[in-house]
Amino acid sequence: MQQSALRYFLEVARTGSVSAAAERLRVAASAVSRQISKLEEELGAPLFERRARGMVPTHAGRLLASHAERAALESEQIVNEIRELSAAGRGLVRLGVTEGMAVSFIPEMIHAYRIAHPRVLFDLKVLPPAQVTTCVREGEVDIGITFSLSADAGVKVQWQRAVPAHAFAAPNHPLMRRERVTMAEVLAYPTASLDGAATIRRMLDHYCAAQGMELEPAINSTNVTSVIHFCRLGGAVMFSAYVSVLAAVRDGHLAAVPLVEGGILERSLQVQTMLGRRLPAATQGFLDLVIAELEALGPPPPARA
Template identity: 25%
Template sequence: MDDKLDTRRVRYFMQVLDSGSVRGAADVLDMDPSAVSRAIGILEQECGVPLLERHGRGVVPTDAGEMLAGYVRRQNSQKQHLMAQMDSIRKIERGHIDVVAGEGYVDWLMRHSLRDFMTTHPKITIDLDVASTDEIVQRVVEERAHIGMLFQPPKDDRLTSHQSHSQPIQALVLATHPLAQLGRPLKLADLLPYPGATLHRNFGVRQHIEAAEVSEGVRLPSLLTTTSFSALGHFVSAGLGYALGTRISLTPNATNPELVELPMKNPLLSQGRSHIVSRHGRMLSPAAAELLRCVVADMRRYADLAAGKDKPERAEKRAASRARSTAA
């Protein structure tokens, strides 16, 4: 295959895919669009099948184009892996890692794994992107990200999950909120009288909430719909209502004594799991493999703590918050 493919034309083809159009690729390559188009035409002749088809104002790969792109990405990945091994046989010194995660994991990553890793390996650059569940899966599968961190990914044989743990969905409210005074796991019907904030439907958390709504025959109204977990926390802090989210996504608010996390009764809201994933069969660079190991180890420690060790402390914090509210 390598003997039949011209490296330059293949590079043009991959740029067209990344840009979404021949003209966009030509701008990046600083070339005339007709020259790029001719190069792609010759490449299609060499392959014997069409590689691109028009879609609106841009182009999308055909099945053959997808196969070629996957082949090129695998070749590039193997080449990067080889070069990384040769450059750092004895110890990890240089490299670049692409990480993609749901926004709810960003604060935790920066407080733990990424902070520690970047301190230990100051010459390794990291690109941390925030994306939805579907986007994270796509980027990991297409090998545009080494490591993905997300809530309840769909079943996909192209993904390898290196660690997962239960991540129940809870309600975040002010300690003075009426829901915080019930003293029991909440039904979705308990939330109906109060305004709430939620995520858009392309988030796994929202999909779990909708499944729970169907099971209880309840439809929760949303005063705020957002793609930002941070916005959910600010919504609650401002006294505007409640928000539903996973515990790790609520971590930035955990130190605020005015906010409490309340368990939900619906079992569907306790079935979600956080996963750390990579592309199945992909050979990660030494740097990416080391960061993956660190994230997995840190997340296991976090899961152990969340499972029991810090429950008394959190109970004490809630009791103190309620006591202050009563005194006020």
């Protein structure tokens, strides 16, 4: 298969349209169509379903797209590693993470890594949980860190752990003096929550509905920093994994109390990379640091008396 044909094919798979791919590649649409037809003839299988709303990859097309994505990234990696030989450790690490991971944990990891590798640059995308996995699978990011409720095909899970939910609030909140609390006890107070795109909110909604409880947050937001700050002020209790509010607890702005139902509200925290891809040295080094730090992370400390 010619590289140019693969490049044309991959662009159609990404955009879902011959004309959109041609525009991005700055070539005629007829040239893109010819290359797709040649690939289909060479492989003896249709690569796309032609629909009124665009081109959708067939199963064969998805297999080829996965191969083409890896091939493109491997080529880019070789070029980058050759450049790094004469650039004293320069590199670029592309990250896709959920918002909670972007509040404090990932910035702290980037800072720690750059102390030892100051010429390594980072591109950080903050995305909904499912989109993190999609970006890893399609090669838009090198490392994804996300909460997942199910197994995902097309990615390699480098590390995962079941993470229970805790209740977090200002240290002087009455519940923070308890050893454990139930959901019913928490819901007797105002709560704050992320919207339904967050995995923790979907689990809370499902659990409350099953138990006949009503979850009516005083503040419902797409922004976890707003929720954390509102709880810091004493306005509400929030539900979260410890890693998402790590700095706020460590700095004394929030305290934690375990939920009796914490195990029921467990999610899988995953560190993902593209399946079958060998990572550049700088990216692998950062991945190793993140996994070591997550392994060392214990439960939140008890609230101060």
